Amino acid sequence: MTGVTQQAKSSKDRILEAAVAMTGENLGAGLSVRAVAARAGVSTGSLRHHFPTQRALQEAVLTAIYDLVIPDDHVIHDTSLPARDRLIACLRLVLAPAAPGKPSREAWSTVYERFIAPEPTEELRATYLATAREGLRRVEYWLSVLVEEGALAAGDNTRRARFLNTVVGGLSVERAMPGEASVLEAETEVLGMAVDAVLASREPGE
Structure with missing residues (x-):
């Protein structure tokens, strides 16, 4: 058996x-x-x-x-790749479940129906905030790995994670829009700029 x-x-x-x-x-x-x-x-x-x-x-x-949707451990810990490439790859994993076009439109329709259209009850707010916390925690973990390696200066990883999540959120909306076919090329450029900004960031006064 x-x-x-x-x-x-x-x-x-x-x-x-x-x-x-x-x-x-x-x-x-x-x-x-x-x-x-x-x-x-x-x-x-x-x-x-x-x-x-x-x-x-x-x-x-x-x-x-x-853990099921974004299996990131093997990516962020793969030190054969530069830290920049690993962080970009992890952020791409967040975007990956909803491909450009119809899948992204359906994903955002679901978000709208579940979290935006209804009245924001305490239960609904708690569900959304828990989801947002987990997304933030995941990005903070990636950043903490890079700090441990010395690839990223110690700093406010929560603030950095919010910035990266905001960028990814904007890109996910763009995927749902009837835009140009080259959206994935534009994503690569934007993610690279965002990651470069984070990797260059330091605490005030340093």
């Missing part, structure tokens, strides 16, 4: 797997403890043991999703 059965998986793995699936089905919906526990086949007490708060569960889910 090959593979791992649902019963053989740990309760934590089953909970996370169920929550990831539910998030993929409806990103804008909150993760109900009862619904996630029922789908995972565990008790609500077991779920709370592993994830004491909604935020803990939500952030674990987002980390798992980012």
Whole structure:
């Protein structure tokens, strides 16, 4: 008998797997403890043991999703490539899931329907902020690796990550627009300029 059965998986793995699936089905919906526990086949007490708060569960889910969609570890740690190229490649991974044209339009339509069109309830705001935090954390991690290597001066990586995320966000919108066919060439230039600016950045007074 090959593979791992649902019963053989740990309760934590089953909970996370169920929550990831539910998030993929409806990103804008909150993760109900009862619904996630029922789908995972565990008790609500077991779920709370592993994830004491909604935020803990939500952030674990987002980390798992980012790890699946943006498998960056082998890229940022590949020291056979210059730091500049690695950071650009990691940022491209963020853009990669939604290709220019129809896929990007559909992705932004989903974002609009889930986060912009509805009234901003506390639950919706919390879901969005958790998503944004995870995206920011991922870029901060890449920058911290480069700082450890000495390829980037120590500094405010949160500020740097926000800048890079803003650039990537703008490029993702441009992918959805009926623009020129050479959008990918323009992206390369813009990402290069943004990464150069970050790699050259230092703390005030240095």
